[in-house]
Amino acid sequence: MSATRLLVLGVVRGHGRAHGYLIGTDLLSWGAGEWAHVKWGSIYHALKQLTKDGCLTDHTSPPGRTEYEITARGEAEYRRLLRDALRRPETRPDTLAAGLAMLPSLTRDDALALLGERLAALEGHRDTAREQADRWRDPPHVRELYGLWEHTAAGGAEWTRGLVERLRAGAYPLAGEPNSPGEPGSWARLKLEQPGGHEGER
CATH class of the missing domain: 1.10.10.10 (Winged helix-like DNA-binding domain superfamily/Winged helix DNA-binding domain)
Structure with missing residues (x-):
């Protein structure tokens, strides 16, 4: 909803x-x-x-x-x-997609700050999952769960980092900018x- x-x-x-x-x-x-x-x-x-x-x-x-x-x-x-959709990596994919569709409603500084929060959280999730996988022993197959979480967070962080770089380079007209x-x-x-x-x- x-x-x-x-x-x-x-x-x-x-x-x-x-x-x-x-x-x-x-x-x-x-x-x-x-x-x-x-x-x-x-x-x-x-x-x-x-x-x-x-x-x-x-x-x-x-x-x-x-x-x-x-x-x-x-x-x-x-x-x-809109802010929650962009800054919180726990949001559902459809909510993030809705946030991206409405991204121009934010100023460039606001968008970068929110995505920076998202990136930091994702990198934290990635590192935590990696540590959990390294410590896990029995049953051994459960390590795959932590590997999935690490992979998902790492992919999300890579994508977020790319969007941050594109916005810093001036991509897309955001709130307060021409057009x-x-x-x-x-x-x-x-x-x-x-x-x-x-x-x-x-």
């Missing part, structure tokens, strides 16, 4: 105001059905729950269509979910500035 919650808040925030069909079309055009397990039902459930929680406000517009707008509480929840899609309400403007783009392209 947290991945869908983060993505729905991010899409509404990006458009400034959006109806359910637009939100779903955007997310599914990104392939979020595969990497974040987003479905139409989960999108509408998230919209209903986020509105109930005070994170979104709804407006009825002709012809009886409901549009959603993010509230101050929703902005705070969005920021919390960033990370500012609230910026997506419609960016679409207009990119003729020839297809629906859902950001």
